[in-house]
Amino acid sequence: MMNAPSVRHLRHLTALHDHGHFGRAAEACHVTQSTLSASIKELESILQVALVDRSKRRAVLTPVGIDAVERARKIVKEIDELVSFTSASRDPLSGTLRMGAIPTVGPFLLPRVLPGLRKTYDRLKLYLVEDLTDRLVGSLHRGDLDVVLLAQPYDCGPVEVFILFEDPFVVGLPSAHPLAQAERIKPQQLWQQDLLLLKDGHCLREHALEACHLADRRATDSFEATSLATLVQMVDNGLGTTLLPTLAVDAGLLLGTSLVTRPMLGEVPTRKIGLVWRRGTGRRKEFRLLAKELAERAKPGPKGEARQ
DSSP: OOOOOOHHHHHHHHHHHHHSSHHHHHHHHTSOHHHHHHHHHHHHHHHTSOOEETTSSSOEEOHHHHHHHHHHHHHHHHHHHHHHHHHHHHSSSOEEEEEEEOTTTHHHHHHHHHHHHHHHOTTEEEEEEEOOHHHHHHHHHHTSOSEEEEEESOOOSSEEEEEEEEEEEEEEEETTSGGGGSSSBOHHHHHTSOEEOBOTTOHHHHHHHHHTTOTTOOTTGGGOBSSHHHHHHHHHTTSOEEEEEHHHHHTTTTTTSOEEEEOBSSSOOEEEEEEEEETTOTTHHHHHHHHHHHHHHHSBOTTSOBOO
16 A cells, blocks of 8 residues: 655645745754755655656746645645644634734734733633735635734635624824814815825725725825834824724824824724634634634723723
C-alpha cells in the first residue's frame, strides 16, 4: 500500500509556496532549512511527482506543485478545524483562536472587550491580526484566520455574519468651523466643504460616502488619509471636515485636538460591526458564543465603561 503524505508534509509544502524561499518557509514552520527540504523531497517521493523546480534560484513550484498546494491547504484546514471542533466541544473558547480586525474597528473595540473576555475564558489563546478588509477576508478563506471583525455591508463570499452593534457616523470638524454652530448638519452641506476621507481600500470610506449619500463624490481624492489618527490631524489643521465612526470617537480619538462632532440631520447614517466566519465550519457554535460575548461586552456600562 502506498504511503500517504502526513500533515507535516502538507504544512511544509504550503509554507514553501507562501514564502517562496526554503529558509523563510523553514523559519515559519519552526524547523531547520535542511529538515524542510528533506520533507519536500520525501513528499515528492511519496507522490512520485516533482513539486519544486530546483533549477531556479528561488523556490518555484511546478504547475503540479501549485495545484497540490491548494489541495494541501484545504486538507490542513479541515484537520485543524477537526481538532478545534473537538476541543471546543469539551471546553468552549479555549485553545487557539486567530482573529482579524480592520484598523477602524480593532484599536477602538478590542481594548474594551478583551480584558473581560480573557478573564472569563482564561484558557483562550487569542491571536490578533490587523489589516484591510479584502486581505483579512482572503486570509479567512485560506484558513489563516478563524474569525474576522469587519464593518458591514461587505461582500465576504460564503460566510456567516453575526452583527454585534451599529456604529453611527458623526461629522468631525474644528470648533471654529462655521458648521460647528449647527446642532445638526445636512448631508448636502458637506458637498460644499473639503470633505476628507480615508484612502481607497478602507471600507470606512465607502460606508461613510454611501451612508451620507455622497457615493459619487471624488473631489477629496488628493486629501486622503491612511488612518483615522492621520485623518483627525488633517482636520485639526484646518484642511476640511470629515465623517467619523462613533466607536472611535468614544474611544478617545479626538483627545488633544480642537475637533467637535455634530450629528447628521435626518436618518442617522451608520455602519454595522460584525463577526464573520467561514460558512460550514465545525466551530460555528463556538464562534456564535464568541460573537455574543463580544456584543455584550461592547455595551457601555453605567458610567460609559465597557462591561466586564
